[in-house]
Amino acid sequence: MKVIEISNITKSFSDKKVLDNLNLSIEKGEILGLLGPSGAGKTTLIKILTGQIKADCGCAKLFGENCDKLSPEVYSNIGVVMDNSGLYGRLSCYDNLKLFAQVFNIDKSYINEVLDKVELVSAKKTPADKLSKGMRGRLILARAILHKPELLFLDEPTSGLDPATTGKIHELIFELKKSGTTILLTTHDMYEATKLCDNVALLNEGKIIEYGEPLSICRKHNPDNSIHILLNDGTKLSLQNSSESADEIKRYFDNNQIVSIHSSEPNLETVFISLTGRSLV
């Protein structure tokens, strides 16, 4: 079942076309990574999908409903983490979530469970204004998942966070996926995209210029398809990745000569920089 369906979406600001006839769909339970250089239109697409702004033409649907006029049922089934997700600064972490729980009629006992998931239990009484950037991000994430939505929009959920906090958020994202949540994620971190996403779409100048499973994309952009070997006498070899190289590689292994052995496919970052000609940050 398609949770998100985007057909021929176009959006311009003044005379600048930001999204150009975009088509994309996301299946239930999928994590899709929307990647692309700064200004590519990722946040704009999320705003269109969540009904915050309107597309100029085309049609986007969440759970089969047009994004221009989403029903309260669909709104109560989505969670959004983005820069403009406001918190009540003077209210504590707990009270921010309590307010939200009241709106969505959620059992208050679940608030502590969610605070635990995002590791904010010890800060539950801290006002949102006094949180660090990473803690604030985690509180916004906590609020986005409090009502157990089936669809989550995460616009750069780990941007600027330390590696340990990022790792915790990755675990949480995997946990949500396991429970069937569909996730649209934007990130500039290609390692994160490779690790988390079932599929990625690379947006550049308003169009999707590459789409697919992260590792398949890397394999596809590997024209050279070779194996790089470093021997213990310092020799560097590049052999064709085919059965013809097998005997030679076996000989190096038999003689304990191999220090390292790598296939030649590029990582996602290299692929995307070469496709866009721009850095992804």
Ligand SMILES: Nc1ncnc2c1ncn2[C@@H]1O[C@H](COP(=O)(O)OP(=O)(O)OP(=O)(O)O)[C@@H](O)[C@H]1O
């Ligand atoms: N409300 C607006 N009015 C005018 N221009 C806008 C508006 N919102 C976005 N833009 C422009 O649309 C383009 C895409 O912006 P958007 O925020 O979608 O990019 P992004 O891919 O999310 O970038 P980043 O990776 O930096 O977050 C940019 O050129 C931006 O200046």
Ligand SMILES: [Mg+2]
């Ligand atoms: Mg953005």
